[in-house]
Amino acid sequence: MIIEFVIPALLTIITASTPLVFAAIGEIVVEKSGVLNLGVEGMMIVGAVGAFAVTVKTGNPYIGVIAGAFSGLLLSFIFGFLTLYLYSNQVATGLALTIFGVGLSALLGHEFVGQTINSLPKLNTPFFSDIRGLGPLVFEQDFMVYLSVFMAILVTWFLMRTRWGLALRAVGENHDAAHSIGFSVTLIRLFAILFGGAMAGLGGAYLSLAHTPLWVENMSAGRGWIALALVVFASWRPWRAFFGAYLFGGITIIQLHAQGFGVDVPSQVLSMLPYLVTIIVLVMISRDDFRIRISAPACLGKSFHPHG
Template sequence: MSELVVPVLLTIITASTPLVFAAAGEVVVEKSGVLNLGVEGMMIVGAVVAFAVGVKTESATLAILSGATGGMLTAFIFGFLTLRLLANQVATGLALTIFGLGLSALIGHGFVGKTFSGLPKIGIPLLEQIPVLGSLLFVHDILVFLSVIAVFLITYVLNKTRLGLIIRAVGENHHAAHSIGYSVVWVRMGCILFGGSMAGLGGAYLSLAYTPLWVEGMTAGRGWIALALVVFASWRAWRAFFGAYLFGGITIIQLHAQGFGVDIASQFLSMLPYLATIVVLVLISNNSSRMMLNAPADLGKSFHASD
């Protein structure tokens, strides 16, 4: 049994990790009151930059770092336009996605058909020797571990630290935060850059570990799913983590079910992950006042000190 189940579970982990990165990063961005719909664009730029650097240098570390930097630089464009020039966040985010897809195609032009050796697996000493569980939970590439650590850190920082309090204050009421002396623009810029680097890491995971290759548009809509997961998670990083695994899990299980010849229409099975997301969304948002409490009050609003 375990030789059948373990590969399935391992595939679920690889399918979910890019979503975890992107969604957890976006949680921070939205907590600071910024709605960045450009996740897909930042992801794909991260993917192409990571892959290009990986191919050129053969260094996994450099590739991962540049993936994060690529996502961050893309996010900076968004930050500059929305925070400095006060452009509409929704429109700018959408434009960022289109821009990212185009830019990545341009950067990646010479890298189509190249291959990268992939990320090395790291085993945690001792723990990796536990039968079944060891190979399942404690032998992964660095990015999988990093995604889990990131979720823990984000949850901790947002809820238990002064920095988290400032971020949330800026997201809930930017005028109040401004009036007590916090720089709304810089806090938000920091969050946007962080979100960008997380999306970049998600993209890097796609092009370095998930399918170590570069083809245009390889994120294939995962940025949008990450955005939906943020709402699904009612702006909590750990819930976004479980949402990503739920989504990834159902996607993978339905593929395996088809292989076994389960007699359910494949269209229905393909729909399942989305359906499950909607159902959970309905369940957790049935109490609308609690839902409203979770959503940052100033989400998507531009801030200017003179307003």
């Protein structure tokens, strides 16, 4: 009885959380390098349309995933070029990226509205999949769910255990000092931005290939912004962002099943939940000013001018 309800609920949570995991972990790497890219929403929606379009054309959702990552990466390159080489304001440029991305995705997706695709296939692990309850949950997801867990591990390892991760964090904490000991601040930040773009693109690809295998204008519906809030919520730590994303995924369960429990609430009120919870969570985290100050990269949002 419990298994019959809990397992499908957990499956929904996984599907709703995975796009947020990709986008939030990508943005953590970007912000750790000292760059605030507010264009996550734009990169995500362009990733979604890129992945969908390529899947329609090739019939292969795996090529679609790669296309989604690549679309996000291309868009983030614009941001990197403007902020790193032309010293533009990061907040304004990030907003521009979102406005442009939403428009571009609507333009590119115009001919794909209403088309259907084969969604990303669920993997089937022999033997393990047959475990009652746990089997489908842990061993029968599509590969992107596993990829999202793998990326959380990889990014944690990269940031904390590798020389280049240390360099990236140094650039984010004090770009002048990092520059003076010979690190290329601009190049490290550019790679971080491109990685963040590809990750946001992957999150978008998951939306249009697995979450709802369709192209709908504005289908990211603020998830890019929620991912940005998750970064603050997670105090810039990948694993916390991972669990934060699952917390948010959990809210969608309330949204989907509240009416099933006989709760009579207008659907619009339920749809507000993720946004309201984001605000509440941000308030709870931000009121601890000290914690934000010690965990946020010190150079976050500041332009670096190599000639002083």
